[in-house]
Amino acid sequence: MTQEAPHPLTPQDCLVAMMIAISASDENIRTAELIKIQSAVNNLPIFSDYDIDRMSTVSRTVFDLFEQEDGLSALFGLILDNLPQRLYETAYALACDVAAADGLILEPELRLLEEMRYELELDRLHAAAIERGARARHMTL
Template sequence: MTQPSHPLSPQDCLVALMIAISASDENMRTVELVKIDAAVNQLPIFRDYDSDRVRVMSELVFDLFEQEDGLDTLFGLLRDHLPERLYETAYALSCDVAAADGSLGEAELRLLEEIRYELDLDRLHAAAIERGARARHLRPE
């Protein structure tokens, strides 16, 4: 497994989770990658983030997904390096990436459920975050 060259930052954790939700259905779509790139380049939480770390986080997530307990390891890394104050941010970014292509598959829905559980998000807060993502990614009929 590729080890990060330095301890994970909270931003690394956010990026890893966005990559994980995109890769969860084994089909990383361009629109999802564009959503990740836009988040890293535009959101204040990533203001001082080295965007070259996105590649490192991608390799880490792909390596973890090849392992039997890789998802548990990813959640362990999140618990160790992501401050609780960013849990809702992490879930919101995950929902935005999942919704970016206009559809949610079973793998994405399962991973979002696991993220909610692992981050111990209040169900009402999670529902509001999900509704916001759905509203932002609606397409004209």
């Protein structure tokens, strides 16, 4: 009896990977971004049955891929293979929230968000609404 190998990433792992990727995109993972990721995993219904211990494995995977020449393409390949299409907007919304968490979105983050929109084939109007929502949630006085 042969056992089927498990998928390298669960759908929740893919969501975590997207958040980690946007945080790491500017090579400076800020505390506010880490807190946002942790808060999302701890509080959102999509993560209710998620094994939080997998976060370190997912983080390591993202960091390892970012060190490779075609690592970003490989990351998107993993995400597209393992994340149901109905969760693409969720993935983008989580990435936008992490990008906005520290109050500034730098050029590398903007480029990666653009790449995410492209790879996930998000409608431009839907993406703009998601981005505006993230911006509104992270405004300061």
